[in-house]
Structures are given as structure tokens and as C-alpha cells.
Amino acid sequence: MVRVELPAHLRALAHVKGEVTVEVSGTVSILSVLDALEAKYPMLEGTIRDHGTRQRRPFLRFFACAEDWSHDPPEKPLPEEVASGKEPLLVVGAIAGG
């Protein structure tokens, strides 16, 4: 079970509070976690990565174990701590607009 922490606006869209969890089969990567997340919460499709290009939206970043994974290949395996559920994958909205 992989834990994912979403920005508040995406939690509202998904009608959830706090962290969400998803089942990922095979390699746990940004790609497989987002696939599982969108399958469980279809209302999030297009909000984290673009529908057409599947690229991360510019104002969103991915963090795992205090490391920025935003620019790593999405297929790259995430740390064991995330794959095992010990640590969450963080989807973080840029602090902008202030």
C-alpha cells in the first residue's frame, strides 16, 4: 500500500481527508502511483499531469523521503520507504500567487 499526500484542493476534488492510499502492482514509481491514483480517483485525471502529454503540471512537484523527484524519469523506482508505505509520496503545489 502506497501512501500519497495531496494538496488540499485535490483532496477536495477527490472527496477525501488526509492521506490517500493506493495499491500498486509491480514497480512503485511516480508513473505507477499516479496511474493507480487516477484509477481510484478518476476526478483527479488531468489535474496532476496533463491529459494529452502526461507531463507533470508546471506548478506541481513530487517529493519522496525529502528528495525532489519532480525531474526524475517517471518510471524510476521510488525509494523502498515509499514503496513499503513507511513514507508518503508528496504531491506539492508550488507556493505562488502571494
Place this chain on the structure above:
Amino acid sequence: MSVVRVLVGTRKGAFVLTSDGKREKWDISGPHFAGWEMYHLKGSPADPNRIYASQTSGWFGQIIQRSDDGGKTWIQPGTPPSETKAPDGSPKGESNKFVYDTSQETGAPLTTHQFYDGTQHPWEFKRVWHLEPSLTDPDTVYAGVEDAALFRSTNGGKTWEELSGLRGHGTGPQWQPGAGGMCLHTILLDPKNAGRIVIAISAAGAFRSDDAGKTWKPINKGLKSQYIPDPEAEVGHCVHHIAQSALRPELLYMQKHWDVMRSDNAGESWTEVSGNLPTDFGFVIDVHAHEPETIYVVPIKSDGEHYPLDGKLRVYRSKSGGNEWEELTKGLPQSNCFVNVLRDAMAVDSLDKCGVYFGTTGGQVYCSPDAGDTWAPIVRDLPAVYSVEVQTLS
């Protein structure tokens, strides 16, 4: 007893304002979708409980919301379990998927438009500015988007397809963004001619289809825009908004960047009717529900100063279809008022005594229950108002 429901889109959420036919006491619900930019909400004429809403964000992109109970609850079409199991097999989670037509058959020529610096720039979807539900089918709704294009859904907003004949008719490379972006902001459906659609784009101009959106032609004859290289060009005009008389759909009124215009032939030609307005710059324009020659505008000082002249918020009404205008000020601030009224932020109801409504970037929504003679704020302190639509319910 009649009920009026006012749908307000703001910079930080949506609000639903409800009153009886007297339009004196109002119930306010909201913010719905708190914190999101709500560009536009509009109810279906065929089913008033069906409301579509455009929710957007620089972080998370475009969301389409739909209510089937008059705004009490909302869903993203295609995502609830009841809809993902729909027999039509619509893809789930695609209600926010707006992809330009790039097919070889219809989309191949649709490549670039003119950018601010005059170079060519590829079309990039940014957001939905305007949603226009079908006059007859609650599941059919049109979306005007930035970068300018027209999309249609025929399944309640679950999926969208571009009506690519608009971008494909040949002048697309000459279209350019206005200061707010290259948006398709006006969609008018003709109640007496099912195949006729009129749309407007900043800054390209007005276009009309007479075959339900397959083919289009520019309808800008008579527009004169001194700020473009050829003031009478076929396209390139910064049309801010167009309003249509429901009783005489061929009668159109336009608030252009500068100039107020009218057309008596569904846009075939336009005549300036700015007349005695103190300034003919502005964004909104609307038509009385029962009097096709009675129209309303809110003059704004200039394109560089987006607020009312002299700090006085004044609606101007013409009862002669333009040229002769009277200022309406009773109940509106007449000093130190420096708000703007954006292009989709005026609407009318269809009660016997026609109500007129508009919202400001200062967060006020004003109502006149007597066709403009007197005004009172329904609310004063909302986030900046992007859009106002009215449903008249019985």
C-alpha cells in the same frame, strides 16, 4: 411564486443567490469550490436543475462541474460510480479533457495563431471561459475556451469534442490574444434557428455558423478598430461581448473594445450605436428580456484604466436600440468607485418586470428589479466577480 436564481462565478469560488420574484431578500450559498477560479456557471434552459460550471486553476488545470439539483450538490461528470458504469461506456475522468482536433481529415490545418509579438504560436488549451447549455437538450453543452476554440459535449459534460470548423476556416493564423488571453467568450444559440450559432473571440472578432457548428464565417463587416493595422479587417477585432434578443434573435448588440454596435441581420453587418455614451469602452452588454430595443452597458473609462469614469458606477440604458442613452445611478455608488465589470458579468431575468444584474471586480453583485430604474446590492464583499447568470424559475 416565481424564484430567481443568480449564479455567480468569482476569482475564489462560486455563489448561488436565490430570491422570490420581489427580488428584495436573498439567500446566499457558497463559496462552492472555494479557492478556485470559477469563470462561468450557467443553467440549462431545458432543465433548470442542470447547471454547468467551469472551475479552473493555474496549478491543477481545468475542471468541469455539473449539478443536477439546482446547485445544491455537484459532480465532475463521468466520475461518480453511477456514471462510470453508464451503459454508453463513456471514459471516466475525461470531463476536463479538452484536446484540440489534430486529425488529418479536419484538424491538419489548425496549427498556429498570432502571438502578442506578432510571431506564430501553437494553440495551447488553458481554460474554459464560457459554458452555453443547449436550448433543448440538457446533456448538450458548448464550451468556449482559451486558446480560442469551441467544444461541445453531448453526454452531460463527460467528454468533449472540438467543433474544429471554426479554427479551420482559414483566418486562424491572424487571430491574436487580447490582454486577457485568446478566449472564446461568447456563445449565442438561436432559439428560432437550430443550426445557427454566433460566437466571439478576443481578439479575432465574431463568427457565425448556420449548420450547427460545422462551417463558420467571420461576421465583422462594419467594425472599425483603430488599434489594428487595417481598421476594417475581416478578423482581428477585439470583441468584448455580444448579446442577443431572445425575441428577435437576428438582432445582436456588441460591446467592442471601443464602440457599441448593433446588427439587425445576425451579424452580416454592424452599425455603431455608441451615441451619447460618455465613453464607449466597456465589457458587458445585455438586452431587456421583453423589449428587444432596450439594452444596457456599463461604460468603463478606457482600455488603460479599467474603472468607471469619474469614479461613478453608472449603467447606461438605451430604449431605442442604441445611440440615445440614459444614465442609471439610483442605488449605485457615485463617488470613489473604481471597480470593473467583466464581460460575462451582466444578465437579465425574464420576470414581467425585467430584472437586471451585474457583478464587479470589487465583489458586489447588484440587482435592479425594475429594468434598471433602481439598484441595490445583493452582496457587497465577494471575491472579484467573473460572471453572472440568472435563472428565472416558476
